[in-house]
Amino acid sequence: QLQLQESGPGLVKPSETLSLTCSVSGGSISRNNDHWAWIRQPPGKGLEWMGCISSSGNTYYNPSLKSRIIFSVDTAKHQFSLKVTSVTATDTAVYYCAKLGGYEPDYWGQGTLVAVSS
């Protein structure tokens, strides 16, 4: 059974860079050029699609976030990562990583809360 686990700091200061990693276990991160997504959810609000990256490194960013986010993948470590630059309080959210199965997220991590505060 494929499992995804997010990791990273739970607190980031305003204007700094938020960095998260998603570790994939129970399956290959590079099978069939799978795509891997980041989704976030501010407290009490809805889900926001941030974008996705293929196992070969092709990236697809939400246009509203494109100037501040960077995805990367390390197939040797079975991990993919997210960076959000110049964070503000509006970036406070639960961040989920997910695997795309065709045209939908089919496996999700449990999510990790990142707060932006001084």
Added chain:
Amino acid sequence: QTVVTQEPSVSVSPGGTVTLTCGLSSGSVSMSYYASWYQQTAGQAPRTLIYNTNTRSSEVPDRFSGAILGNNAALTITGAHADDECDYYCVLYMGSGIWMFGGGTKLTVL
């Protein structure tokens, strides 16, 4: 900019049938948007219910079904249970590697 629309809140009686919709602020949803539906209880990650408009995910009971109804993707729950009370989200594939979530529907079973 196109927005994916969902009813903010819907209620259903226990044992009743309810349909949640997923539309576009401009245009119609068709099969080519590959609509998928997610159920989220408080503090938990979303759970996939339906993908590719009408395919049930594994272990999802058949009282959950998806379809295109008119201009919208739709999730229908038949025989609503008390534990169906939670939030439901749709997501549409907009093309060019971009997906968009709806704002979510809070379902109340009362």
